[in-house]
Amino acid sequence: MSTAWGLVAGCAVITFAIKAAGPVALGGRPLPSWFSSIVALMAPALLAALVVTHTLANGNRLEVGAPTVGVLVSALVMRRTGSIAWCVISAAATTALLRAL
Amino acid sequence: MRDDGLDSGTEAGAPRERFRAGVRAGLPFALAGGLLSASFGVVASQAGLSDLAAIVMSVVVFAGSAQFAAVAIIGAGGSLAAALVAAALMNSRFLAMGIALAPSLPGGVLRRATQGQAVVDASWAMALRRDGSFDRYFLFGATAPQYLTWALGTVIGVLGRGVIGNTDRFGLDAVFPAFFLALLMAEARHPRSRRVAIAGAAIALALTPFTPAGVPILAASVAALLGLRSAPPA
Numbered sequence: 001m002s003t004a005w006g007l008v009a010g011c012a013v014i015t016f017a018i019k020a021a022g023p024v025a026l027g028g029r030p031l032p033s034w035f036s037s038i039v040a041l042m043a044p045a046l047l048a049a050l051v052v053t054h055t056l057a058n059g060n061r062l063e064v065g066a067p068t069v070g071v072l073v074s075a076l077v078m079r080r081t082g083s084i085a086w087c088v089i090s091a092a093a094t095t096a097l098l099r100a101l
Numbered sequence: 102m103r104d105d106g107l108d109s110g111t112e113a114g115a116p117r118e119r120f121r122a123g124v125r126a127g128l129p130f131a132l133a134g135g136l137l138s139a140s141f142g143v144v145a146s147q148a149g150l151s152d153l154a155a156i157v158m159s160v161v162v163f164a165g166s167a168q169f170a171a172v173a174i175i176g177a178g179g180s181l182a183a184a185l186v187a188a189a190l191m192n193s194r195f196l197a198m199g200i201a202l203a204p205s206l207p208g209g210v211l212r213r214a215t216q217g218q219a220v221v222d223a224s225w226a227m228a229l230r231r232d233g234s235f236d237r238y239f240l241f242g243a244t245a246p247q248y249l250t251w252a253l254g255t256v257i258g259v260l261g262r263g264v265i266g267n268t269d270r271f272g273l274d275a276v277f278p279a280f281f282l283a284l285l286m287a288e289a290r291h292p293r294s295r296r297v298a299i300a301g302a303a304i305a306l307a308l309t310p311f312t313p314a315g316v317p318i319l320a321a322s323v324a325a326l327l328g329l330r331s332a333p334p335a
Contacts, residue, residue, distance in 0.1 A: 028213065
């Protein structure tokens with residue numbers, strides 16, 4: 001099997017296993033109350049981590065670049081308009097514009 | 102994420118209605134994901150994957166960050182093992198998300214394992230209710246269009262790579278963080294959520310220089326332990 005197909009098969013198996021692990025090990029049981037209060041706060045923790053790693057990290061380096069500015073602009077647009085569509089369009093447009101300069 | 106106007110369908114209603122509400126909420130992410138997937142098709146071709154391998158990868162893996170990371174390593178001459186480790190680390194956040202989702206999935210082991218495949222970042226965040234449970238039909242609905250456009254996007258990227266060229270110039274890499282930030286701003290109206298978000302961001306940034314990509318995001322989920330210190334919000 002070539003490297004490419006090994007990569008496809010390996011990634012498929014790994015992703016399936018990781019996504020299945022929690023539901024297989026812990027599924028179908030009621031939530032203890034301490035568990036649900038932690039889970040309810042996992043969205044802000046993970047979303048914040050996704051935002052900063054997508055905007056400030058380039059591999060292992062922390063750096064400010066065009067996407068950093070684009071996402072900052074989108075935050076202002078989101079606050080003013082409350083529209084996710086404008087928020088996202090402004091992020092892409094700002095980033096593309098800065099790269100074109 | 103309820104009471105924020107983004108996902109008014111998560112509250113009640115028949116499974117079919119909740120699935121449809123999920124589809125509607127997932128559509129903007131599906132559009133952005135399709136564009137990102139087209140750029141994956143271009144990148145995968147440049148890394149030496151055949152057209153068929155790139156398309157099959159998107160169809161059977163369906164995990165953008167892991168696919169980009171794995172293909173980048175192969176393209177740079179790295180080993181298959183290194184590429185698979187990178188993919189596993191990029192996906193490690195789904196372990197935390199799957200554990201959180203687990204109590205909301207009924208049925209036998211195989212059924213739960215299959216339903217768990219519907220977890221992708223945006224769907225997971227939108228299907229999470231304030232009480233820590235998940236609307237699974239909403240989750241499935243939100244993921245369905247994202248899966249379709251992810252598969253189709255790679256086909257378009259592979260076929261149109263000569264026309265598309267370098268996708269960075271469209272600023273598409275800023276689209277997903279902007280989406281995540283919009284979801285986060287809706288979520289972080291509660292002071293406790295704000296504290297957790299700041300802690301999660303700080304953990305991720307602090308670990309970025311020292312750990313492989315993907316680990317900082319998984320580690321940030323520890324910030325949710327702040328939830329143990331006080332009662333759930335009303």
